[in-house]
Amino acid sequence: MSQETEFIPYIVKPREDTGLYNAKFGIWLFLASEVMLFGSLFSAYILLRVGSFTWPVQSDIQNVPIGAINSVVLLSSSIFFIRAWVALKADDIAKYKKFMYLVILFAFIFLSLKGVEYYQHFSHHEYPKTSVFLAIYFLMTGLHALHIIGGILVNSYYVGPGLYLRDQNKQWFINRVEVAGLYWHFVDLVWIFLFSTLYLL
Amino acid sequence: MSGTHDPAHHDPSHSDSSHHHQQSFWSQYVFSTDHKIIGIQYLFMSLFFLFFGFCLMLLMRWQIAYPGHPLPFIGKLFGEHNMPGGIMMPQFYNQLGAMHGTIMVFLGVVPLGFAVFGNYLIPLQIGAKDMAFPRLNMFSYWSFLVGGLLMLSSFFLPCGAASNGWTSYSPLSDIAHDGQTIWLFSMAIIIISSLLSSLNFITTIFQLRAPGMTFERLPFFIWAQLITAFLLLLAFPPLEGAAFLQLCDRLLGTSFFLPSGLFVNGHVYDVSGGGNALLWQHLFWFLGHPEVYVIILPALGIVTEIIACNTRKNISGFGMMRWSIIFLGFLSFVVWSHHTYLTGMGTNITAFFQTTTMIISIPSVIIISALFITLWGGSIRFNLPMLFALAFLPMFGFGGLTGLPLGLAATDIPLHDTYYVIGHFHYVVAPGVVLGLFAGIYYWFPKATGRKMNDFLGHLHFWPTLITMNFVFFPMLIQGLMGLNRRMYDGGATYNFAHGVLFWNVIISWSAFIMFLAQLPFIFNFFYSMFNGEKVDSDNPWHSATLEWATPTPPGHGNFTKPITVYRDPYSYSLEGAPKDYSPQDQKEI
Amino acid sequence: MEEHSQQDDFKRDLLIYFSIIALVGLIIFISHLQLKTLGIFLIIPIACTEAGILGFYFMHLMTKKRTVHLLLLLTVIVFITLLFWPAWDVAYSPRTPSEFTVY
Numbered sequence: 105m106s107q108e109t110e111f112i113p114y115i116v117k118p119r120e121d122t123g124l125y126n127a128k129f130g131i132w133l134f135l136a137s138e139v140m141l142f143g144s145l146f147s148a149y150i151l152l153r154v155g156s157f158t159w160p161v162q163s164d165i166q167n168v169p170i171g172a173i174n175s176v177v178l179l180s181s182s183i184f185f186i187r188a189w190v191a192l193k194a195d196d197i198a199k200y201k202k203f204m205y206l207v208i209l210f211a212f213i214f215l216s217l218k219g220v221e222y223y224q225h226f227s228h229h230e231y232p233k234t235s236v237f238l239a240i241y242f243l244m245t246g247l248h249a250l251h252i253i254g255g256i257l258v259n260s261y262y263v264g265p266g267l268y269l270r271d272q273n274k275q276w277f278i279n280r281v282e283v284a285g286l287y288w289h290f291v292d293l294v295w296i297f298l299f300s301t302l303y304l305l
Numbered sequence: 306m307s308g309t310h311d312p313a314h315h316d317p318s319h320s321d322s323s324h325h326h327q328q329s330f331w332s333q334y335v336f337s338t339d340h341k342i343i344g345i346q347y348l349f350m351s352l353f354f355l356f357f358g359f360c361l362m363l364l365m366r367w368q369i370a371y372p373g374h375p376l377p378f379i380g381k382l383f384g385e386h387n388m389p390g391g392i393m394m395p396q397f398y399n400q401l402g403a404m405h406g407t408i409m410v411f412l413g414v415v416p417l418g419f420a421v422f423g424n425y426l427i428p429l430q431i432g433a434k435d436m437a438f439p440r441l442n443m444f445s446y447w448s449f450l451v452g453g454l455l456m457l458s459s460f461f462l463p464c465g466a467a468s469n470g471w472t473s474y475s476p477l478s479d480i481a482h483d484g485q486t487i488w489l490f491s492m493a494i495i496i497i498s499s500l501l502s503s504l505n506f507i508t509t510i511f512q513l514r515a516p517g518m519t520f521e522r523l524p525f526f527i528w529a530q531l532i533t534a535f536l537l538l539l540a541f542p543p544l545e546g547a548a549f550l551q552l553c554d555r556l557l558g559t560s561f562f563l564p565s566g567l568f569v570n571g572h573v574y575d576v577s578g579g580g581n582a583l584l585w586q587h588l589f590w591f592l593g594h595p596e597v598y599v600i601i602l603p604a605l606g607i608v609t610e611i612i613a614c615n616t617r618k619n620i621s622g623f624g625m626m627r628w629s630i631i632f633l634g635f636l637s638f639v640v641w642s643h644h645t646y647l648t649g650m651g652t653n654i655t656a657f658f659q660t661t662t663m664i665i666s667i668p669s670v671i672i673i674s675a676l677f678i679t680l681w682g683g684s685i686r687f688n689l690p691m692l693f694a695l696a697f698l699p700m701f702g703f704g705g706l707t708g709l710p711l712g713l714a715a716t717d718i719p720l721h722d723t724y725y726v727i728g729h730f731h732y733v734v735a736p737g738v739v740l741g742l743f744a745g746i747y748y749w750f751p752k753a754t755g756r757k758m759n760d761f762l763g764h765l766h767f768w769p770t771l772i773t774m775n776f777v778f779f780p781m782l783i784q785g786l787m788g789l790n791r792r793m794y795d796g797g798a799t800y801n802f803a804h805g806v807l808f809w810n811v812i813i814s815w816s817a818f819i820m821f822l823a824q825l826p827f828i829f830n831f832f833y834s835m836f837n838g839e840k841v842d843s844d845n846p847w848h849s850a851t852l853e854w855a856t857p858t859p860p861g862h863g864n865f866t867k868p869i870t871v872y873r874d875p876y877s878y879s880l881e882g883a884p885k886d887y888s889p890q891d892q893k894e895i
Numbered sequence: 896m897e898e899h900s901q902q903d904d905f906k907r908d909l910l911i912y913f914s915i916i917a918l919v920g921l922i923i924f925i926s927h928l929q930l931k932t933l934g935i936f937l938i939i940p941i942a943c944t945e946a947g948i949l950g951f952y953f954m955h956l957m958t959k960k961r962t963v964h965l966l967l968l969l970t971v972i973v974f975i976t977l978l979f980w981p982a983w984d985v986a987y988s989p990r991t992p993s994e995f996t997v998y
Contacts, residue, residue, distance in 0.1 A: 111434055111863065114512050126437045126512050133504040136970075137538050143974060144543035144591070148550060148561065148584055156579050163926055175919050182953055183912050190904065233558035236579040240561070243553055289953045293946050299919075300942035304926035305935055638973065654984040 109273060116275045131283045135290050138251075142294050145247070149240050149301065160237050162303060165230065167221050171303045174217050175295065181210035182292045185259075185285045192278055197270075204263040207288070211256045218249055241302050248298055251291050258284050336447075338439035339862055343446050344425030345753070347416050350450060352831075355413035355739075356824075357457075361405040363821060368393045369796035370814035387465070398794035399468035400484065404460070406471025407488065410600065411495055412453045414734060417742050418603030419499075419537070420449070423506055423530045425753070429853035429860060430524050432515025432869035432891070437508040445502040452494030459487035470792060472593070475562030475585040479554040480569055486555055489548045496541045496548075503534040510534075515852070515891075517871035521627075522890065524851050524875040525620065528627055529606025532634040533599050540595035540638065547588035554580075561585075586645050594641040598633065600734060601701075604741030605630075605672060608694040611748050612676055613876040614849045615691040616683025617886050620876050622675035629668035636665040646714045647721045655714050662712040666705070673702050684879075684886075688847075689763040693744030696771050697737060704732030707782060722792075725785020728778050736774040743767075743827070750831075751846050755858045756838030762830035769823035776816035780809040850877045850887045911952050918945045 109115045118125045124132075153159050188203035225231075225238070232242040262281055270277035334342060367376050373392055380391025387397035424442065428435055436442050459466040464482035467473065478485050510531050514523070550561040558576060562585045565578030613620050620626065642650065642658040676698055685691065707729040710716040720726065743766075750758050789803040796810045797803040845854035852871070856864050869891050877888040883895045922938045930937070 112437065112439070112513070114437075119512050122511055124512070126508055129512055130438060130504050130508045133507055133538060134500075137500050137504070137542050139970075140539050141542035141546055144546035144588055145550075147543075147977075148546065148588065151584055151587070152561070152579070152581060155581050161929075168923060168926070172919065172923055176916060179912060179915055179919075182949070183908055186908055186953060187905075231558075232553060233560070233577055235577050236560055239553060239557075239559035239577075243549060243559075247549065286954055289949060293949050296915075296919075296945050296949070297942055300922055300938055304922055304938055635973075639977070651984045 109276065116273065116279065125279055127279055127283045128286070131286050135286065138290065138294075142244070142247075142297075145240070145244050146297070146301065149244070152236050152240065156236065160235065162237065162305060165225075165237070166241075166303045167224060168303050170217050170221050171299050174214050175299050177210050177214045177217070178292045178295050181207045181214070182289050184210065185288050189278075189281055189285055192281055201263055204259060208256055208259050208263070211252055211259070215249060215252060218245065244298055244302065248291070248294055251294070255284075255288050255291055259288070336443060338435070338443045340424045340428050340436045340439065340442060341753070341860060343442050344421050344423075346446055347420040347424060347449070350453065351413055351417040351421060354408050354453060355417065356828075358405050358408040358413050359821065359824070361401045361408070363817060364393070365398060365401045365405065366814040366817045368398055368794060370811045372795040372798060393794070395794045396465065396468060399792070400460070400466045402792055403467045403470050403473075403488075404456075407456065407467070407492075409734075410471060410596065411492070412456065414600050414738060414742070415499075415596075416449065418607075418738065419530070419533055419599065420446075420502055422526075422603055422607060422742075422745055422749075423502075423534075425749070426853055427506055427509055427527060427530055428513065429856060429864055430527055430851055431510060431513060432518055432852050432865065432871060433509060433513035434863045434865070436505050437512055438505050441501055442505055445498045445505065448494055448501075449498040452491045452498060455487060455494065456491035459484045459491070462487065472589055473551070473585075474589075475551065475554070475582045476564070476567055478551060478585070479562050480574070486552065489552050489555070493545060493548050496545045499537050499541055503538040506530060506534040507538065515869040515871055518852075518890075519871075521624075522871055522874055524606075525609040525623065525626060525630075526603075526606035528630055529602040529609075532630050533602045535634055536595040536599050536602075536637060540592045540599075543588050544592035547585055547592075550588075551585065583645070583648055586648060587642070590641040590644040591638075593644060595637045597730070597733075598637045600738055601669075602630070602633075604697065604701075604738040604745075607745035607748070608697050608741045609676060610849075610851065611690045611694040611744050612679055613878065614847050615686045615688065615694070616679055617686075617878045618679065618683050618876070619874070619878060620675060621678040621681075622671070623874075623876070626672050626675050629671040633665065633668040633672075636661060636668070640665050643712055643714075643717070646717045659712065659714050666709070666712070669705055673698060673705070689758070689760060689767065690744045690748035690847075692764075692767055693740045693747065696767070697741040697744065700736035700740065700771075700774075701733055701738070704729060704734075704737050707732060719788065720785060722790060723785035724781040724789045724791055724797075727791050728781030728785055731778045731781070735778065736771065740771070746831070748847070749853075750834065750838075751841045751858070752844075752853060752856075753859050754835050754838070756834050756836075756840050757846070758834045758838060759830050762826040762833075766823060766827040766830065770820060773816045773820035773823060777813050777820065780806075780813050784809055845889075848885070848887050850889050851875050852890050855889060855891050907952075911948060915945050915948055 112126070113119075114126050116125060118128075122129060184203045184206040188200050188207060191197075191199035191203060222242075225242075230238055232239045262277075262284060266280075269280065333339075337343060337346075364376070367374075375391030376388065376393070377391070380388050380393075383397070387394055387400075424436070427433075462482075462484055465484050467478075467481070467484040467488035469478045469481055469485060473485065473488065510523075510527060550559075553559040554561050554563060560576045560578050560580040562582050563574065563576050563578060563580045564582060567574045567576075567578070609620060609626070640658060640662045642654065643662045646655060646658075680695075687695075707725075711720055711726060711729060747758050747763060750756070784797070784803070784806040787803060787806045788800070789797040789806055790800065793799060797807060841858065844856065844858045847854070850873075852869065853860075855869070857866060870893075871890050872893055873888060873890055873895075875890060877883075877890065879886045880888050880895055888895050918941055922941050925934055925937050925941075928934065
């Protein structure tokens with residue numbers, strides 16, 4: 105793969121005028137498109153809610169405690185990711201792996217709690233087709249959960265089979281993990297808005 | 306960065322193809338990560354889809370001109386369900402209409418303008434060896450192909466393809482047959498592919514410019530591709546969101562777009578209700594409007610390149626053009642509701658969108674005017690690419706002008722959903738953008754193949770196409786002004802007030818059939834010239850100053866054979882004191 | 896690149912973590928008060944603040960160039976306008992004949 109870093113510049117070291125290396129530039133663009141994606145769903149929520157005659161009291165239907173715990177869980181996983189990246193930069197692979205495993209574990213905890221919530225809704229006969237509020241709730245949190253699963257896959261790769269990439273080019277691997285981290289923080293950021301809007305308003 | 310070994314300092318002079326391991330046929334030509342191969346893959350795919358969409362239109366035009374008459378010879382091939390005895394059923398007509406629009410826009414014109422020319426030329430024109438993310442690029446192509454084939458496969462469903470217009474409005478689309486579900490899935494795949502391509506293009510343009518290539522020295526083609534990429538990146542996700550919402554309505558029984566109390570087939574539809582059909586329209590058009598700029602901008606970029614090169618002078622008002630295109634990009638996000646004037650919107654919001662729509666015509670006029678003004682005092686070479694580029698200017702300008710009554714809400718009231726709208730947007734896309742894209746094919750063909758396309762066949766393609774296009778779309782404007790409704794499978798015979806203009810249907814249809822014949826010389830020319838065309842005598846047969854011509858013909862892996870530094874502006878033609886009438890960007894001496 | 900020691904960085908990260916959690920707690924409390932419209936205007940800005948803190952510190956947005964900041968700000972302004980103008984129009988446009996007022 106060093107052929108590739110010789111072929112295409114700024115994979116590893118940043119370009120002077122933009123201050124970024126390619127993948128970081130690319131991931132910010134990707135995150136901008138994700139903002140527009142979730143943003144369109146938020147705007148659909150606003151238009152549906154403003155345009156409707158009645159809207160349920162969300163905190164009555166939602167399980168706010170589980171939502172709050174999930175917020176803490178995801179935020180913690182973000183912090184663990186930062187610790188993992190700092191350890192990676194300091195060449196401490198054991199610590200990097202330990203923190204990455206925590207990130208993945210907490211992501212699974214998030215998904216399990218979400219699963220519990222969905223199960224609670226289904227057992228009360230609250231399905232997406234029951235009301236517009238439930239429909240938008242399931243869709244937005246479902247899409248978010250898919251993003252979490254994607255993040256789990258990427259993070260697992262970088263702490264598992266993907267570790268060989270570090271032997272090929274250390275700095276490139278650090279950059280890859282940093283970029284995965286930016287994605288992960290973004291997923292956390294979306295959750296903050298989801299929790300505020302779908303549980304608390 | 307921390308002190309780890311950094312192999313980023315490379316020897317740029319190596320021509321990598323000779324030093325790389327021997328690649329198999331599959332990895333070199335099929336699963337290639339080389340931007341030029343990917344561009345050519347997109348080219349074959351989009352030209353095929355353009356042809357396919359064109360054929361769908363020809364079927365429709367038969368029905369419109371001769372409603373209820375069996376289509377001779379090929380009519381029976383479509384089966385008893387779609388065309389019993391060769392006579393078109395309304396449901397089939399609707400499928401043709403929806404798929405013609407979808408395929409032409411999303412699988413034909415946009416990939417041709419953006420993915421083909423962008424992939425092939427962006428690294429070449431900025432002095433880079435490839436795109437920033439070559440493997441992502443390959444993934445974009447293959448997912449695009451999968452999405453496109455999925456879209457085509459919907460024709461083979463028992464109920465047929467999507468038939469609710471390319472705009473798929475709710476509530477009809479929510480309750481329509483399965484073809485619509487396939488449409489939604491294909492669109493989701495195509496959108497993801499486009500998003501990844503856009504981020505690849507933007508990153509490449511920002512990060513991989515050669516030394517000396519400042520933003521002011523970038524050719525306008527690159528500016529156009531950059532803004533197009535931003536539009537795709539930011540405008541497509543809301544349609545993706547809307548597609549998810551509609552899929553939920555169709556598959557999970559939700560009511561995002563279904564209002565309470567909706568009557569379907571005589572009874573109240575059994576859903577929770579509470580949704581809003583207009584929500585789909587707003588989400589769709591939030592993409593839909595930037596989408597039309599995505600269609601236009603690459604062609605504007607191509608035409609600018611060709612005009613500069615073939616007038617042997619700099620583009621007049623190049624700086625203004627750059628600012629205009631940036632401004633156009635921003636504005637294109639705030640005009641979408643001119644497509645929803647007739648949905649009962651409040652007057653405040655209508656006034657807002659009408660104002661922004663009027664304002665957005667300003668940058669487009671500036672750009673077209675700058676191109677017209679560039680012609681003044683130029684040494685014009687009337688080669689084939691230039692003919693197509695010159696035809697683009699008045700055609701696109703005229704098409705744009707016909708949009709003004711649609712942009713003004715009051716005059717839109719009688720014109721909305723009539724043939725006037727069809728005439729307007731086809732004028733900008735068909736005699737406009739498509740001519741610009743053909744110009745690009747004729748222009749860059751020698752760089753990609755080392756041979757010129759045949760001139761005689763080119764004229765045989767150009768003149769009849771230009772003339773027939775005007776005979777197809779101009780009468781539509783007249784029909785629309787008389788109130789002829791769009792999307793009517795009987796050609797408008799239902800409404801008495803339209804009877805006076807129905808005779809145009811026959812003229813339009815026959816012009817379209819002749820237009821089809823005019824494309825055959827192009828198809829033959831394209832394939833024939835690849836192998837037997839007149840060979841070009843140099844790497845730069847058009848004597849252009851931009852960087853893509855500073856490569857071997859065709860460019861190899863890594864594109865350039867020596868390190869590139871850029872010394873001057875892109876359209877350095879007829880400079881004072883220069884020995885030739887063009888001064889290549891990478892040449893140190895003038 | 897700032898040359899903080901690992902300990903300083905860790906303390907700073909913990910501080911940010913706990914401040915975001917505190918803000919989450921605050922909005923849960925506000926939601927509990929069932930303030931209707933006022934609630935929306937309190938909760939959303941606080942959520943934006945949480946997101947801002949996360950973005951700036953965790954995503955190193957603080958260290959990005961000024962142009963990135965301005966572009967993001969512009970995007971946010973456009974986005975908010977686009978969201979609220981149609982919502983206001985939908986909310987205040989008459990839906991039944993009895994809602995038509997005479998101006």
